[in-house]
Amino acid sequence: MLLVLALTGLLSVSWWGGKAPAIEPPIKLKIATSTTPLSAPLIIARELELFKPYNLDIELIPLRGGHLCFQAMIQGVADIATSSESVIMFNGFERSDFRLLASFVESDNDLKLLTLNDKQPRSMTQLNGKKIGMVKASASEFFADAFMIIRGHQQQNFHKVFMSPQALGPALLAGDVDAISIWEPFGYKLIEEHGDAIYQYPGKGIYNLSFNLVTSAVNAKLHQQQHANILRALKSAQNFINQHPENAKQIISDYLNISQPELEWAWNDYVFRLSLNNSLISNLHAQARWAIASGTVDAQVPPDFRLLLDDSALKQALDY
Incomplete structure (x- = not known):
């Protein structure tokens, strides 16, 4: 009887060679993640371990802004990056070796145009000939110009100061x-700390920002299945946000080390x-035409952004 059990055990270990099949180790991928609540689905997916069912070991690399995340991806520090479409647009003039996988959040009020409040009525004409601080080749730069155009002050001249x-x-x-064009949470922090000393020009709805996942063209092909699973995890995270908003906000508040009032702000x-x-x-083509017309880029024709889109992983994630 013991001999039979022993033989049965040996046969059950492996049909092919006497060893039990190894458990496949999780696939490790790094995502350069902007430290903004816009990254909420990624943060929640990581904190709730929503990547684990797909055998993924995801490391989030926190960076201050999508422009830095994009650079980290291009330099190979990260496999994927979060990025606004403005960063994608600017880089599309320079290179074509990256792919846009999906948008995962949008906001029409994430950018702010701020100045000091001198208790006088504020007018856009007061910025004529003035210096406006902004982040070069980012949503910050596009928003400053878009603000002037949409408010009917496109002929107004101002000096761009990049930092x-x-x-x-x-x-x-x-x-x-004299003014700054800045994304959240920097705008909130400035207003919170200095209160009435800061004036915010009304700008909701002027610019619809999207936050996206981008990767290299090579990785888009190499990790298509993994990217689809990442998007499935993000879909689960978005469902969690919608179903448990207070719990979701607490997770984001803890992860980004920001207060609940700051999070509620946007x-x-x-x-x-x-x-x-x-x-x-x-949106990409509209921004590209602006970049050419304003001389922000040295080009005459915008890139064909359709060539930078790869919806293969998204189609798998959404099952269509």
């Missing part, structure tokens, strides 16, 4: 610039959904 997002607030307070402006559609292409 890091962290430096914009101090530069405004020191008088080195939270209701966010639309969490997976997409990759014609409106994004239209």
Whole structure:
């Protein structure tokens, strides 16, 4: 009897050679993630371990801004990056070796145009000939020009002063610039700390920002299945946000080390959904035409952004 059990055990270990099949180790991927609540689906998916069912070991690399995330991806520091469509647009003039996998959140109020409040009525004409601080080749730069155009002041001249997002607030307070174009949460922090000393120009709806996942062209092919599973995990995270908003906000608050009031400041402006559609292409081309007309880029013809879109992983994730 013991001999039979022993033989049965040996046969059950492996049909092919006497060893039990090894458990496949999880696939490790790094995502350069902008430290903004816009990255909420990624953060929640990581904190709730929503990647694990897909045998993925995802490391989030926190960076201050999508422009730095994009650079990290291009340099090979990260496999994937979060990025606004403005960063994608600017880089599309320079290179074609990356792919846009999906948009996962949108906001029409994430960018702010701020100046010092001198208790006088504020007018856009007061910025004529003035210095506006912004982050070069980012949504910050596009928003400043779009604001002027949409408000009917496209003929107004102002001087662009480029700096890091962290430096914009101090530069405004020191008088080195007359206004700044900045994304959240920097705008909130400046207003929270200095209150009535800061004036915010009304700008909701002027610019619809999308936050996207981008990767290299090589990785788009090499890790298509993994990218589809990442998007499935993000879809689950978005469902969690919609079903448990207070729990979701607490997770984001803890992860980013920001207060609940700071998070609430922009939270209701966010639309969490997976997409990759014609409106994004239209937005990219509109921004590219602006970049050419304004002389921001040295080009005559915009890139064909359709060639940079790869919806293979998204189609798998959405099962269509």
